[in-house]
Amino acid sequence: MDRGGQWNDRRMEVIIGNLLRAGVILSATLVAAGAILYLARHGGERVDRGVFRGEPADLRSAGGILRYAFGLSGRGIIQLGLLVLIATPVARVAFSVFAFLREGDRLYVGVTLVVLALLLYSLGVGRL
Amino acid sequence: MSVLELTVWVSGGAFAAGFLGSLTGLGGGVVIVPLLTLVFGVNIRYAVGASLVSVIATSSGAAAAYVKEGFSNIRIGMFLEIATSAGALFGAWLAGVVSTGAIGITFGVVLLYSAWQSLRQPRDVPCGEQERDRWATRLKMHGSYPSREGPRRYSVRHVPEGFGLMLGAGTLSGLLGIGSGAVKVIAMDQAMGIPFKVSTTTSNFMIGVTAAASAGVYLSRGYVDPGLSMPVMLGVLAGSILGTRVLVAARTRSLRLVFAAVIGVLAVEMIYNSVTGKL
Numbered sequence: 001m002d003r004g005g006q007w008n009d010r011r012m013e014v015i016i017g018n019l020l021r022a023g024v025i026l027s028a029t030l031v032a033a034g035a036i037l038y039l040a041r042h043g044g045e046r047v048d049r050g051v052f053r054g055e056p057a058d059l060r061s062a063g064g065i066l067r068y069a070f071g072l073s074g075r076g077i078i079q080l081g082l083l084v085l086i087a088t089p090v091a092r093v094a095f096s097v098f099a100f101l102r103e104g105d106r107l108y109v110g111v112t113l114v115v116l117a118l119l120l121y122s123l124g125v126g127r128l
Numbered sequence: 129m130s131v132l133e134l135t136v137w138v139s140g141g142a143f144a145a146g147f148l149g150s151l152t153g154l155g156g157g158v159v160i161v162p163l164l165t166l167v168f169g170v171n172i173r174y175a176v177g178a179s180l181v182s183v184i185a186t187s188s189g190a191a192a193a194y195v196k197e198g199f200s201n202i203r204i205g206m207f208l209e210i211a212t213s214a215g216a217l218f219g220a221w222l223a224g225v226v227s228t229g230a231i232g233i234t235f236g237v238v239l240l241y242s243a244w245q246s247l248r249q250p251r252d253v254p255c256g257e258q259e260r261d262r263w264a265t266r267l268k269m270h271g272s273y274p275s276r277e278g279p280r281r282y283s284v285r286h287v288p289e290g291f292g293l294m295l296g297a298g299t300l301s302g303l304l305g306i307g308s309g310a311v312k313v314i315a316m317d318q319a320m321g322i323p324f325k326v327s328t329t330t331s332n333f334m335i336g337v338t339a340a341a342s343a344g345v346y347l348s349r350g351y352v353d354p355g356l357s358m359p360v361m362l363g364v365l366a367g368s369i370l371g372t373r374v375l376v377a378a379r380t381r382s383l384r385l386v387f388a389a390v391i392g393v394l395a396v397e398m399i400y401n402s403v404t405g406k407l
Contacts, residue, residue, distance in 0.1 A: 009202050016202075017195035020188040020336070027185070028365060035135075035358045043132035047355070049170045054350030061348065078354035082361070085184050086343045089336040092188075096206060107267070111207050115337065118213040122220070122344035 012099040016092050023088030030081030038074025090119045131355065138168060139359035146186065146367025151374065152387045153328075154246055155335075156364040157183045157306040158239060162394040165232075165407060170356065172228045172407060176305030177351035180343045182364035183307045187336035189365060190372065200329040201271045204284065204322065208294045212312070212338040215298020220345035223303050232402030235304050239395035242310050243388040255285040255321025263287035264320075273326055282323050290320040302342035307335040 058064030059079050068076025093116045100108040129137075141163050142156070149156030157179050164175035194200060223231065264270060264284035272279040293315035297308045309331050316327035346352050401407040 010198065013195045013198075013200065013202055017192035021192040024185055024189045024365070028362065031358050031361060034354070035362070038355065038358070039132055039135060042355075043130065043135075045131050047129065047131050047134055049168075049174050049353065049356060055353060056350075059352075059354065060350050075354040078358045079352070082181055082352060082354065082357055083347070085181060085188075085361070086340050086347065088188050089184060089340040093206075093209075093337060096202070105268075108203060108206060111210065111267075115206060115209045115213055118210070118217060119337070119341055119344070122213075122217055122341045123348075124344075 008103070012096070012103075015099075016095060019092055019095060020088055023084060023091065027081045027085035027088065030084060031078050032081075034069075034074045034077030034079075034081060036074075037072065038078060041074060086123070090116070090123070093119060134168070135355075135359045138164070138356070139363035141167065142182065142360045142363025143367040146182070146364035146369075147371045147374075148367075148383075148387050149364075150186070150190075150368040150371030152246060152384050154242060154387065154391070155183070155307045155309050156186060156368055158242055158391060159394065160360060160364065161235060161305055162239070162398055164356075164360070166394065166397055166401065172231055173223070173351045174353050174356055176223065176231070176303075177343075177346045177353065178357040178360040179305035180301075180339050180346055181352060181357045182361045183301075183305070183339040184336050184343060185361050185365045186368045187307060187332055187339065189369065190332055191336070193372065194329045194332055197274075197329065199273050199325045200333050201269065201322070201326055202330075202333075203267065204269050204271075204316070204320075204326075205330045205333045207267055207269070208291065208312075208315075209334055209337050211291045211294035212298035212301070212334055213341040215295040215300075216302035216338045216341035217298075217345065218295075219299040219302020219304075220342035221302075222299070223342075223346075224349060226303075228407055229402045229405060231303060232398050232407040234300075236395045236399035236402065238300060238304060238306070238308075239391050239398065243391040243395065245310050245314075246384055246388050246391075254323065255283045257283055259283065259285045259321065261285045261287045271326070273323060280323075282326065283321070285321045286319045290315045293319055298338050298341070301335075301338050302345075305339075305342075305346075307339065309335055 069080040097112045145159045146156040160179040161175045164170040260283045269284040272281045297311035301308045312331040316322040
């Protein structure tokens, strides 16, 4: 790919690699912090996950998760970390739209927008 | 079992799964669901939700390392992600409507296939210049990768077939909570004639996006339990990071054999429990 200039596929891949790593580190930190709170408060309780009940509605949407997390709920902070993790590949695709735009590759701007639309639909599907 | 005990045991199991998964190249996801359901008695919907999350973590964590090598092809990956993401959405929808027994049986069959696949030697079926696909040309998929003798060029063929296989890979990923890297590599390596090294690294890039597409649906359905996903995600991530460090030093065939055998046993148990209605 010798499209020349500052923006080539190689540079794009390196930025994406770093973006993904940053997302994973942030997510793992949040999950670990939430784990400490959660285990300190609920470590001695009994659990049974053999029966499927589903999570409370507040731990299913971004707004509810944020409310739990800011209330310093351990489960809320873990869930926020998991939300960051799920959002990381989405951020990667969003960045690729921008990068293909800079490369002047309109065909791939289109391809990437389709992928982004599918991902955003998935994240919003709970509200349908 | 108390919350603390379960957390310790699950994170230990997840660590082992992530470690062996990255050593053998099979990924940790394939053993997480059987481990949680068969050993810890977790409902399969929670297990799949936790496994998906760990798949995103390992794929994204490994991407930075892969990128440095310069093998992955960002255009092939992005175009095929249309198919895997659409498939993943379909798979996640399917997971909500089919019975847990049906999910268990499908999982068992995929496990058996993965075990068998892991024992075969990867064999490149390179695409000749005259085989070039006009789709691949229009989509600018032909590329090159670094080798000792300088950049090596490769061509791509059978784009529609590869796209179809990727729809299937995405569906399995959304239904079972696995990366289905094995199916992705077959689609690129065998069908499309992309060199093995390029296929595996590009597939790793795609796994995160595919899993995110279904994880969003799982989260909003309440299938992602923070108390369970926490030890699974941290355990698999730590195990796979250690695995990639060790990988350079030891590449043992016997380890692959052992892991394949473990997967085979889990597969049979998965199918048996599904059929008898215990899952």
